[in-house]
Amino acid sequence: xxxxxxxxxxxxxxxxxxxxxxxxxxxxxxxxxxxxxxxxxxxxxxxxxxxxxxxxxxxxxxxxxxxxxxxxxxxxxxxxxxxxxxxxxxxxxxxxxxxxxxxxxxxxxxxxxxxxxxxxxxxxxxxxxxxxxxxxxxxxxxxxxxxxxxxxxxxxxxxxxxxxxxxxxxxxxxxxxxxxxxxxxxxxxxxxxxxxxxxxxxxxxxxxxxxxxxxxxxxxxxxxxxxxxxxxxxxxxxxxxxxxxxxxxxxxxxxxxxxxxxxxxxxxxxxxxxxxxxxxxxxxxxxxxxxxxxxxxxxxxxxxxxxxxxxxxxxxxxxxxxxxxxxxxxxxxxxxxxxxxxxxxxxxxxxxxxxxxxxxxxxxxxxxxxxxxxxxxxxxxxxxxxxxxxxxxxxxxxxxxxxxxxxxxxxxxxxxxxxxxxxxxxxxxxxxxxxxxxxxxxxxxxxxxxxxxxxxxxxxxxxxxxxxxxxxxxxxxxxxxxxxxxxxxxxxxxxxxxxxxxxxxxxxxxxxxxxxxxxxxxxxxxxxxxxxxxxxxxxxxxxxxxxxxxxxxxxxxxxxxxxxxxxxxxxxxxxxxxxxxxxxxxxxxxxxxxxxxxxxxxxxxxxxxxxxxxxxxxxxxxxxxxxxxxxxxxxxxxxxxxxxxxxxxxxxxxxxxxxxxxxxxxx
Ligand code: NOJ
Ligand code: CA
Numbered sequence: 001x002x003x004x005x006x007x008x009x010x011x012x013x014x015x016x017x018x019x020x021x022x023x024x025x026x027x028x029x030x031x032x033x034x035x036x037x038x039x040x041x042x043x044x045x046x047x048x049x050x051x052x053x054x055x056x057x058x059x060x061x062x063x064x065x066x067x068x069x070x071x072x073x074x075x076x077x078x079x080x081x082x083x084x085x086x087x088x089x090x091x092x093x094x095x096x097x098x099x100x101x102x103x104x105x106x107x108x109x110x111x112x113x114x115x116x117x118x119x120x121x122x123x124x125x126x127x128x129x130x131x132x133x134x135x136x137x138x139x140x141x142x143x144x145x146x147x148x149x150x151x152x153x154x155x156x157x158x159x160x161x162x163x164x165x166x167x168x169x170x171x172x173x174x175x176x177x178x179x180x181x182x183x184x185x186x187x188x189x190x191x192x193x194x195x196x197x198x199x200x201x202x203x204x205x206x207x208x209x210x211x212x213x214x215x216x217x218x219x220x221x222x223x224x225x226x227x228x229x230x231x232x233x234x235x236x237x238x239x240x241x242x243x244x245x246x247x248x249x250x251x252x253x254x255x256x257x258x259x260x261x262x263x264x265x266x267x268x269x270x271x272x273x274x275x276x277x278x279x280x281x282x283x284x285x286x287x288x289x290x291x292x293x294x295x296x297x298x299x300x301x302x303x304x305x306x307x308x309x310x311x312x313x314x315x316x317x318x319x320x321x322x323x324x325x326x327x328x329x330x331x332x333x334x335x336x337x338x339x340x341x342x343x344x345x346x347x348x349x350x351x352x353x354x355x356x357x358x359x360x361x362x363x364x365x366x367x368x369x370x371x372x373x374x375x376x377x378x379x380x381x382x383x384x385x386x387x388x389x390x391x392x393x394x395x396x397x398x399x400x401x402x403x404x405x406x407x408x409x410x411x412x413x414x415x416x417x418x419x420x421x422x423x424x425x426x427x428x429x430x431x432x433x434x435x436x437x438x439x440x441x442x443x444x445x446x447x448x449x450x451x452x453x454x455x456x457x458x459x460x461x462x463x464x465x466x467x468x469x470x471x472x473x474x475x476x477x478x479x480x481x482x483x484x485x486x487x488x489x490x491x492x493x494x495x496x497x498x499x500x501x502x503x504x505x506x507x508x509x510x511x512x513x514x515x516x517x518x519x520x521x522x523x524x525x526x527x528x529x530x531x532x533x534x535x536x537x538x539x540x541x542x543x544x545x546x547x548x549x550x551x552x553x554x555x556x557x558x559x560x561x562x563x564x565x566x567x568x569x570x571x572x573x574x575x576x577x578x579x580x581x582x583x584x585x586x587x588x589x590x591x592x593x594x595x596x597x598x599x600x601x602x603x604x605x606x607x608x609x610x611x612x613x614x615x616x617x618x619x620x621x622x623x624x625x626x627x628x629x630x631x632x633x634x635x636x637x638x639x640x641x642x643x644x645x646x647x648x649x650x651x652x653x654x655x656x657x658x659x660x661x662x663x664x665x666x667x
Pocket of ligand 1: 293334376406448466472
């Protein structure tokens, strides 16, 4: 009896009070409460300032309204402080330090909903765990989710960087506007420049068997709009997800950073994903690659067989030998397989007659260069799923260890009919691809993907993804190509969500087919991208002959790594410029890359990241005084110098320009 009374009193105490969890450094805390009606809410306070005021939580489902009618059952607390090793990444080692609070709720229907909150020093996260009602009579473990009530009620009118939610394949230009002026529904992530000069990054982590999050402004709050299922006529339905309890949702996360370097350094998203599911991932290797690719986008080659077919045995042999000579680990070939005539019926096991797969795979092996395969599905994910095993066995047999996949079609055909690729069905398809590829020791470079959410921690064979208005737009976009500021926005928006296959490295700026369209960059700006844009499969996109017009500048591409020990943003402003420094994984050399928008600028780079007492010999690639992306993109200078950690480098970046520096220790 005494024990029962104690239990009842404890429960009463928990349910009346506000609960909170503090970050390890004590600066940030998440508070939780239930309203009178039993609606769960949270708020976030950092250094005494309320950043997110009481905001709704919960799910509305066909069966039950899980946004209200809850009572608090218990609170569970845990902490983690650990360091884990990445298979590849921007950092070799990542610290996961957080405090966790699980709020256990029971709904009036008997369904249990736990909300797991995590407070990190650099942000917050939470997810829902759904458990079916315990009593036999009430038990039904299905839930059809109509919407998620999650909102982020920021307390000030911050500037938000975003793209609209129906941007095809996320290939759009990001724009900035105050939260109060947002009228569209937006893709997740959204990056906020906060009124107190801090930064927030709102996104999700570990998106698994659930629709991708989108965000819209209503009633003063940023609210969640889950990607809907489509009906048989490809129209939006009210259903967002079909779930079987027990299940967990992806994490909702907000990085809260006091500076831009701190935001870029945040690893919350990876920490929220599960550890590596591949027992021995030693077959997964970061690689730089060239490819039979840019020629098709510039229309000097074709994907389909014909007089200017790109992926021929002769061409591929030339590319493979070029890669070998210049220390590039791999070569991609698009248009090697049957199906490009109608983009509908692709074969992933049958090459065109002018592509000798056996010969090329043996040649690649003997040269020690990898072939990167290409599986464009034209958006037919359902048919692709049917032949996945066969396709990957074929690639494995030919020693192809990475495949670029593609889904060119605004709506894809999944096993569930026509669906948005970021809906639940699309999310399931992409996961199936990654897991099947892992069985065959194949890495994936996914084009037209769902926005990344850090799954590469669990499945490191998911190496890179597009989901960006990439370089290809500078070949054929009717609007003339991406403006200079585009590349200075991406590191703080799209690339915060994960590695990007942007394909930097254009060395020839003339566009004979579309003279009004071009790359808005200087040659040095293209070099800077190799450091500023992170991708463990990093393509140097231009043709070998264009690289050989500037062999001295190409040296930077030859030597820059794509796997890092440490990475940092030295300086930057979203949409204006950025300077990144990264140290080679397992090595001592450092690489610095910079890019700027249409404004030329002088910048100062302190070299304090270098090891004290060591002297570094440097090759510094920078824009010449009269360089300009429009009038003189090829005007670059390469300087040699030595530096120590107490030195500072001062350089000018031209309009649309950049810089690239390689620093190797001498002693
Ligand atoms: C779109 C991809 O983004 C591009 O890289 C590829 O060349 C084409 N689809 C053809 O698959
Ligand atoms: Ca694309």
